Amino acid sequence: MIIAVDGPTASGKGTIAKALAAHFGLPHLDTGLLYRAVGRQCALNGGNPDDPADALAACAFADGLLADPELRSEASGGLASRVSIHPPVRQALYERQRAFATQPGGAVLDGRDIGTVIAPEAEVKLFVIASVAARAERRFREMQEQGRATSLDDIAADLEARDRRDATRATAPLLAAEDAVVLDTSLLTRDEAIARAIALVELQAAKR
Ligand code: C5P
Numbered sequence: 001m002i003i004a005v006d007g008p009t010a011s012g013k014g015t016i017a018k019a020l021a022a023h024f025g026l027p028h029l030d031t032g033l034l035y036r037a038v039g040r041q042c043a044l045n046g047g048n049p050d051d052p053a054d055a056l057a058a059c060a061f062a063d064g065l066l067a068d069p070e071l072r073s074e075a076s077g078g079l080a081s082r083v084s085i086h087p088p089v090r091q092a093l094y095e096r097q098r099a100f101a102t103q104p105g106g107a108v109l110d111g112r113d114i115g116t117v118i119a120p121e122a123e124v125k126l127f128v129i130a131s132v133a134a135r136a137e138r139r140f141r142e143m144q145e146q147g148r149a150t151s152l153d154d155i156a157a158d159l160e161a162r163d164r165r166d167a168t169r170a171t172a173p174l175l176a177a178e179d180a181v182v183l184d185t186s187l188l189t190r191d192e193a194i195a196r197a198i199a200l201v202e203l204q205a206a207k208r
Helices: 013-024 031-044 052-060 063-067 074-083 087-101 114-118 132-145 152-168 190-207
Strands: 002-006 028-030 107-111 124-129 181-184
Touching: 002 013, 002 114, 013 028, 013 107, 013 124, 013 190, 028 031, 028 087, 031 052, 031 063, 031 074, 031 087, 031 107, 052 074, 052 087, 074 152, 087 107, 087 114, 107 114, 114 124, 124 190, 132 152, 181 190
Parallel strands: 002 107, 002 124, 028 107, 124 181
Antiparallel strands: none
């Protein structure tokens, strides 16, 4: 069974995808991390993330970079959102994601275009959303726990800028697949969101 979990930044999709993978005994891929690694590598190369050639060159990052805690920072998220606009970058990361999705036994992938581009045949598609206020609050708490100095207003502005860039880009924009089920986590606790997601997966899988 392939489970596609898409949605905007800080919607809870990563937490939900990880929990679904554990619950159903499936491997999990956080595809945002791949784009974050490209953005970070581009910066390490001294490249310009808005330049398609510099961004493409950064796709040759070493796998060890995926363990770099710096990838979790807002700065890396912003760089990821800039390099991910370029179609050659998306193409370069396609095979890796596709191979993960189609491995025997299935997989859970979370990202922006899993249900639309990477695995349109996925048996289950969730589109996880939450209000900007709820997402900014969560991200703010995460940053505080990591000891990173930031303000709630800056986070909200950054989220909105990233949403706009992800939703309006020409290639693979952030968009719910027609057959995706929308899960709004704005008013749910972490455990409630996970329980709801598990129930939705069981319901969708039973319909197939
Ligand atoms: O999900 P996360 O916040 O880690 O993603 C960082 C950025 O990578 C997103 O803002 C988006 O621009 C890009 N991304 C993407 N397609 C994916 C996953 C992430 O374009 N499947």
